[in-house]
Amino acid sequence: MRRMLVAVASGVVLLSxxxxxxxxxxxxxxxxxxxxxxxxxxWFWANPHCLLRFDVKNDSGEMMHWVAETQAPPNMTPFGWTKQSFAVGDQVTVTLEPVKNGSPLGRILQVKLPDGKTLVAGNGLSPSDGSGARP
Amino acid sequence: MNSGFGIRDSRFGRMSVGSGFSRTIVTAIALLTLLSPAIRGQQGFRRTPGAVYDVDVADKKSGAPPRRDLSGIWEFAKGGGEGIQADGAKAIPSDGKPEHELPFTPEGRKAFINNKPTYGFTQVPSALTNDPMPGCDPQGFPRIVLHNAHHEQILQTATQVVILYQFNKKWRVIWTDGRKLPANPEVPGWDIKGSPPPEARFWGYSVGRWVDDYTFVADSNGFDDRTWLDNAGRPHSDALHVIETYHRVDADHLEKTITIDDPKFYTRPWVALDKLPYRLQSPSLEIPEQECVPSETAKYNQLFANPAADVK
Incomplete structure (x- = not known):
């Protein structure tokens, strides 16, 4: 039963x-x-893509300077993003799809804010599921 | 205000939940089900705050259409992302499938291959594109509709239909004073004394007429061939002729059809948009601003596009 329900749930994710x-x-x-x-x-609120720059210490203690993109502002505002979504110094947890060449770059799927709220990027990609259909 | 999460709320209101393990599973499924339209909505149903979509007023029947009137603020009846997507018109995306292949002439196919878009099946990294648009060169018509379609506001005067577009705050004039399209846009020979000859234009030259009380047809030519038809790099030549049909279905709806007729690049006319439905909005709806800003693009290229593609 549990397996069936999980399968149904997975199907919903895939459809979505x-x-x-x-x-x-x-x-x-x-x-x-x-x-x-x-x-x-x-936090660069701009066309053609907004950019969130944030520093992350990697496993060897080295500070990595990440740059992550979203879509343009008019495509973000319907999902609750604004020019004021982030302030310098905010501690955030970013889920992103990285680029292939290993640079600290990616496109944002969601960001967990200091107050615990989560902003979803609205690009149709699921934060937790890598099996979504691609164009 | 309308919200993309209204659907989720209404569905949640009908949920009944059991207890224990079954409650956990049912809740998980419910959450995923609720998430489903939200995720879909991010592409297939992107909302503009304040806009009304067909799904919001499904029980309301529309009245009769007004006679010879396109005026108003229009938004996709089924939400943003409907009809047009980044890799071209939804019905014929640039995905490499044979059924979506456009009827290229050899010259047209060569132009398509020479275009390096960042979308569609011939896409390249942003840093390697020759798309004129990211650098903020004019997007032109019909790409303003076949790529960056958002809201449109239509104004009518005694001699013009004027369409205001969101992206870059552009507008087009469609003449309705009876003038004809020039047979040769380079040597127009206008009937109207004193009219300047139209040079090749990013936005073309447009004339329109009512073919019946509820159907307006516009023809455009005189295009500058540096623009693309869409984001996927579909090309056009200077022989491009675009036919737009606007049909008032009822008091709340307008259907738009766009046909591409370019005998240099395509062996036959093809329909890029087929009766895409728009919904009339409140006259007080705010149309968002969206500008291509060269300095912002340069910063994006420096920080993201170039390093992502190993371009120095």
Whole structure:
């Protein structure tokens, strides 16, 4: 029973991803997910993509300067994002799809804010499931 | 205010939940089910705050359409992302499938291959594109509709239909004073004394007419061939002729059809948009601002696009 229910639930997720974003995909490691906790250094609310810059210490203690993109502002505001969503110094937990070449770059799926709230990127990609259909 | 989460709320209101393990499983499924339209909505149903969509007023029957009137603020009846997506018109995306192949002439296919879009099955990394748009060169028509379609506001005067577009705050004039399209846009020979000859334009030259009380047809030519038809790099030549049909279905709806007729690049006319439904909005709806900003694009390229593609 449990297996069946999980299968049904998975099907819902897959269906929900069937209309996944048709955002420029060429540079991304499609389906890969990273969750990083770090400190915001800049929130750039801009076209063609907003950029969230944040610093994260890697396993060897080295500070990595991450840059993560979202879609343009008019596509973000319907999902609750604003120019004031982040302040420098905010501790955030970012789930993103990284680029393929290993640079500290990716596109945001969701961000957990200092107050515990979560902003979802609205790009049709699921934060936890890497099996979503791709264009 | 309308919210993308209204659907979720209403569904949740009908949920009944058991106890123990079954409650956990049912809750998990419920959450996933609730999440489903929200995720879908992010592409297939992106809402603009304050806008009304068909799903919001499913029980309301629309009245008769007004006669010869397109005016108003229009939004996709089924939500943003409907009809047009980043890799082209939803019905014929650039996905490499044979059934979505456009009827290219050899010259048209060559132009398509030479275009390096960041969307569609011929996509390249942003740093390697030759798309004129990211650098904020004019997007032009019909790409303003076939890529960056958002809200449109239509104004009518005695001699013009004017369409205001969200992206970059652009507008087009469709003349309704009876003038004809030039047979050769380079040598127009206008009937109207004193009219300047139209040079090749990013937005083309447009004339329109009512074919019946509820159907308006616009023809455009005189295009600058540097623009693309869509984000997926579909090309057009300077022989492009675009036919737009606007049909008032009822008091709340307008259907838009766009046909591409470009004998240099395509062996036959093809329909890029087929009766895409728009819904009339409140006259006080705010249309968001969206500008292509060269300095912001440069910063995006420096911080993201170039390092993502190993471009120095």
């Amino acid at each position: 991803c069937a209309l996944a974003a048709h955002h420029a995909n060429a540079v991304f490691d499609l389906g890969k997910r990273l969750t990083l906790t770090g400190t915001v250094t800049e």
